[in-house]
Amino acid sequence: MAESAAASGVASAQGIRDRVLKLPWWSSIKSSFFELFSKYTMHGYKNLVENKRLAVEKFVWACMHFIAVYTSLWIVWSTWTEFTDNPTITTLDNQNYPIKRIAFPAVGLCNINRISKYRARKYAEYLSQKFVDSQAREGIQSEVTEEMINDFYGKIRFLGRLLDFDIEGYEEFLSFQEQLEILDPDPTIEMWNVEKTFADISPTCDDLLLICKFNDIEKNCSEYFTTRRTAFGYCCTFNFVRPRGSTFELSGTPKYPAGIGDHAGLNVVVNTSTSDYYYPMANFAGALTLLYDTMEYPDITTGNTRTEIIDPSTENFIRISINVYEADREVKNYARDCKFKDEDFDEFKGRYTYTECLIKCKMRSIIDLCSCIPFFFPTNHADIVTNTTIRCTLQHVPCLNKYRIKWRTITPSVQGINGLQQEYQDSLNCPQCFALCSYTQYKLETTFNPIIKNPDGGILSKFKDISDLSIVRVFYASDTGFLYKISVTNTWYDLLSTFGGLFGLFLGFSIMTVLEMIYFLCFRMYQYLTKKFSDDEDDLKISIMKQMYPNKKFPHSYKEIERTLASGYNKKMNFVEYTE
Incomplete structure (x- = not known):
């Protein structure tokens, strides 16, 4: 119980x-x-x-x-x-970064005169003979005369419009373009070949460069310099290894300086004679020096190219100092206003640069607006330049002139600045282009003196007349530079x-x-x-x-x-x- x-x-x-x-x-x-x-x-x-x-x-x-x-x-x-x-920060990592690790910059020397008087005369004679031959095929007997040569010689000046896009004399140079298509067609492309023609009428590097030395070693200038396309047309370039033609293979190996001072840099004697001037790009004589990265196409509108004017009868000292910027790979995982070289690999094959991106953007804009591409632009971007892409001729100059201000101005990344509304509208907008995260900045300091012949033996000792000569000396001013590190602000x-x-x-x-x-x-x-x-x-x-x-x-x-x-x-x- x-x-x-x-x-x-x-x-x-x-x-x-x-x-x-x-x-x-x-x-x-x-x-x-x-x-x-x-x-x-x-x-x-x-x-x-x-x-x-x-x-x-x-x-x-x-x-x-x-x-x-x-x-x-x-x-x-x-x-x-x-x-x-702002996930990244830039700090000074090394004030004594050795320059021997940095390739010497590419150097371009461009004659202020863009069309050779002598070579223009030769081309005028060639066109005159072609005209006589065409007349003979039609049963009209004629012969080459001085008047005919002079007529073509005067018209060849219009070809300079393909460099500066000036439309003065439009009716005349449009008529000349029709003659070129008839008298000088290239059988491979079945039209007038503007690239070949400019290669024939431009001043040669043999005429411009007389003595060339690098690291105190003198060689024939053709061993140091090659003729390459630039934004100024064909120029003589040193240490420019960017792929040429339609390939992505480097065209050479970058050169490095042996030390500091003018003896260890690039020394060139330049012929600044005006006797062969026919179409100068400025109202003065001399040459134009371009300094830029060895892998980049030289174009001053992209900001990668430094220019210096070489006056006749002067000795020019171009001292280079460097700032190196290196970004940690960890930066790639965060939002940033820069790109690494291996980004956009399919498009740039591991050689992305800000300049190359802007050049491609500019080329697309030119093709979209004018249906052609100027002859001096690079051709190894197969997604833009194909076998059917037309090179701009004189008939495209009015269109090129209309938009030339647009292609010379890049829209800044900062938007909405008061007072710049018109500039934003009239500039080239390339939002997909960013600066490199890791790059080398070349800073220049230039001085010059009137040229003096050294009677005891110098770089000009072999010349009797030095009145039309100039000397260009490009060298590192110091054996060290600044190394800046770009890293993530907070891990x-x-x-x-x-x-x-x-x-x-x-x-x-x-x-x-x-x-x-x-x-x-x-x-x-x-x-x-x-x-x-x-x-x-x-x-x-x-x-x-x-x-x-x-x-x-x-x-x-x-x-x-x-x-x-x-x-x-x-x-x-x-x-x-x-x-x-």
């Missing part, structure tokens, strides 16, 4: 336990947060749930916590935004320490508090929702319920429920069942 009463008491205790501890899901969640706050190691959260606290105190504590959370989140967001907007562990410090300062936050939050809001909440508690955990739950509902009566523990009902007494229990 006693055993059955005890068993009945235990069963009743279990039922009352279930009724006392059986909470709806929202109360389970509430219990989880209550337990979290009461035991949380973060600053002051237990003050939000303690029974001894007045409602006003709890409200004040709640406001303080809200302000702390809001402030910390605002500072963290501001820090993150600043990092994402992941820097951000972790920054954010952790901010949360720790305002909230007492740490890794352990994260684990506590996960435990109470996941594991403990699961226990509340599934009612999977041990006796000790039941006691804890009753304790929490007492704090959550101080105006209700609860047993001190689950054991008390068992003892009371197992004793067999039927007196009313001294607690109120919690039901909600």
Whole structure:
């Protein structure tokens, strides 16, 4: 009898336990947060749930916590935004970076005169003979006369319009273009070949360059210089290894200086005689020096080319100093206003540069607007220049003239500058082009002196008349340069320490508090929702319920429920069942 009463008491205790501890899901969640706050190691959260606290105190504590959370989140967001907007930083890494690691820049020497008088005369004679031959095929007998040669000779000057896009004399040079198509067609392309013609009438490097020395070693100038396309037409180029033709193979190996000073650099004697001038690109005599990267097409509108004018009868000293910028590979993983050489590989074959990107952008614009490409642009971009792409002739000059300002001006990356609305509209927009992350910057300092012949033996000692000669000396002024490193402002562990410090300062936050939050809001909440508690955990739950509902009566523990009902007494229990 006693055993059955005890068993009945235990069963009743279990039922009352279930009724006392059986909470709806929202109360389970509430219990989880209550337990979290009461035991949380973060600053002051237990003050939000303690029974001894007045409602006003709890409200004040709640406001303080809200302000702390809001402030910390605002500072963290501001820090993150600043990092994402400017994730990289440039710092001086080495003030004595050896120049022997840096290739000598490419040097271009361009005659101010773009069409040779002598070679123009030869071409006029060629056209005259072609005209006589065409007349003979039609049964008209004629012969080459001086008047005929002079007529063609005068018209050849119009070919200079393909360099400067000037439209003066449009009707005349359009008529001359029709004659060229008839008299001088290239059978391979079935039209007049502008590239071949300019190669025939441009001043030669043999005429312009007389003596050439590099690293104090004199060689025939043809061993140092080659004739290459530039934005100024055909020029004589040194150490220019950019792929030529339609391939992406380098055209040579970059040269490096043996030391510093003019004896270890490039020394050239230039013929600045005006006797062969026929179409100068400026109202003065001399030559134009271009300095640029060995891998880049020289075009001053892209910003990669430095120019210096070489006046007749002068000795010119061009001193080079360098700044090297190297970007960490980690920079590639973040937002940046630059590109690495191996980006856009399919398009640039691992040789991306800002200049090459702008040149391609300019070429696309010219083709879209004028349906041709000027002869002096590179041809190894197969996605732009194909076998069917027309080289601009005199008939395209009006279109080229119309947009020449656009192609000489690049739209800046910064938009919305007041007062520049017209410039934005009239400039070339290439948003896909970014500067290189790693590059070498060449800085120039130029001085010159009137040329003086050295009677004791010098670079001009073999010349009797030096009135039309100039000397160009290009060299490194110092054996070291500056190395700048471009790196990520903050790595992941820097951000972790920054954010952790901010949360720790305002909230007492740490890794352990994260684990506590996960435990109470996941594991403990699961226990509340599934009612999977041990006796000790039941006691804890009753304790929490007492704090959550101080105006209700609860047993001190689950054991008390068992003892009371197992004793067999039927007196009313001294607690109120919690039901909600």
